[in-house]
Amino acid sequence: MSNLAPVLEPLTILIAEDSAADLLLLSTIIRRQGHQVLTATHGAQAVEVFTRERPQLVLMDALMPVMDGFEAARRIKQLAGEALVPIIFLTSLRESEALAQCLDAGGDDFLPKPYNPLILAAKINAMDRLRRLQATVLQQRDLIAKHHNYLLHEQRAAKAVFDKVAHSGCINAAPNIRYLQSPYALFNGDLLLAAYTPSGDMHVLLGDFTGHGLPAAVGAMPLAEVFYGMTAKGYGLAQTLREMNAKLKRILPVDMFCCATLMCLSAERRVVEVWNGGMPEGYVHEVATGKRTPLVSRHLPLGVLSAERFNDSTEVWPMALGDRVFLLSDGVLDTADVNDQLFGAERLQQVFAANREPDRLFEDIEQALAAFRGQARDDVSMVEITLQAGEPLRAAEPMYADSGQSCPLDWSVGFEFRAQTLKSYNPLPYLLQLLLEIHGLRKQSGALYSVMAELYSNALEHGVLGLDSGLKLDARGFAEYYHQRNERLAQLSSGYVRVHVQVVPTPTGGKMTLRIDDSGPGFDVEQVLARPLDVNRLSGRGLSLVRQLSSDVRWLDGGRSVCVEFYWEALA
């Protein structure tokens, strides 16, 4: 049989044929070609032999007693499942209808009688190649499925770890935050974080890393750590942004960065401070007037610029209680319809305009997106925060490493921050850390931070920079105030803010005196204090707050120096 096509690998072949002479002829030919032969003389026997022996290929006569070849072929194909067991019909059938019947039953080829050994060998080899191809495809499919499962498992594990970090904030706890995110948004590069500052303001970050999958998720971890760490310690947006930018710049490859909006909402001061680097415009929604102020991107994303070129300047907008801030990821605007047309900001504006129930805004947007394109995209992130009063001041809990036995109780320290420092450095987190060495004060850390922050900013803005808080009477004056603040700070060449802390023990615990002096002209203390405590005006709220929160407030030196005291009971 040297003239036959070479056999790749001996196969086990089942021949089902009721004619004894044909069966003998065929099995001899095939055996000579190097294969192992199993025989059956009717269809039922063929199915039985197949079940027992699992041959790799079947030669099947069409017309046989007991069970014909069509039925047997159907059953064998079912038994074979996903694996390809080629069935070659042995037939002298000429009618196309009968041939079609063979194919319907799962036949892969025909061998006409009388048999030609050369053609038979060629057909067996061709079918064997198909069979191997199918086996390879199945194997690779299983391999891909395995890799896919592995990937999902990795993502689940990464997400579990990340959720522990990401959800350490108040994103799920705060009653005034609503958000909508795919559960695996992390792997789309979308990141949403929120946390309270020591003074009860809320910091919120909506970020969007370049890319997808694990590469998009890796940057989220360090970003979240910086966000939570610095927010809890009382750092402002500028320092937090600088740290985030520097960290991402350092660890991410050049083609990776993070578009982000970072904001600070202060119910106490009725403002939102915003920095937007590369994110779509969010909005401040003034509920009373229905006006929506866009929060325009003014910066490059985080992780692009070097520290020297990074711009941390923020914008400040007034907010009334009940006003809302809305942020979104580009998945909303970049949602494309079947013609690759984008949803876009204009359609979003239309949804805003049509929205009647503010609490159903997300649903309205989702509906509009669904109507626009008909299927869900998995990287749509939205968050809306309502400015609410009465959020309790929260102590920054997680950062004490000592047990309290070495708590210092009798000391004083003084700082003088001069013009160059005042321009860019915020000493408050450092001072707070220092004061929290006193265990008795930790319970009051929120109040302490708020008072310190207020007095420091009064000393800087009204004292050193000479700004008039009377400007902040309306929204326009408010913007003007912050404009002047930035301008004067940039030009500042002299002046100082001094901070003096004195800690002394008392019979029942201790007392901390904080004095803040500034180089400004002072103010008419009597007149300012004569004003009633007023929590509804944009200006003057600071002093009301200080007077509510600290045990004692005194102004000295014509308003150039202010002194507050905090007491605590000895710990049991």
Place this chain on the structure above:
Amino acid sequence: MAEIHLDPDVLSGLQEVMESEYPKLLDTFLDDSQKRVEALRKSRDDAKALGRIAHSFKGSSGNLGAVRLAQLCQRLEVESVGSTADLGALVDQIDHEFALVRPMYESERERFQL
């Protein structure tokens, strides 16, 4: 057209393929064919059965080079579907043709006495 009853090329091809199994193939064919001829006779009035037997008989006689026999079986198979023709006459022809080729196969078989 001259009728070919037995194609000698087919037989030499089979001998080459079957080698030592060749006499056994001839025995099997003769035995099998005898049964089929008898079955045809018994089923003279059953067109469906005739068609089925003729189909199988056509296959094996074709494989063994009984060209005329295979042609007759083919006709019977085809005509059994219409069942208007006189199938009995065809069965007789097949019977006759087998009686004709049978000694030819037997003498071929004689060449390989054990």
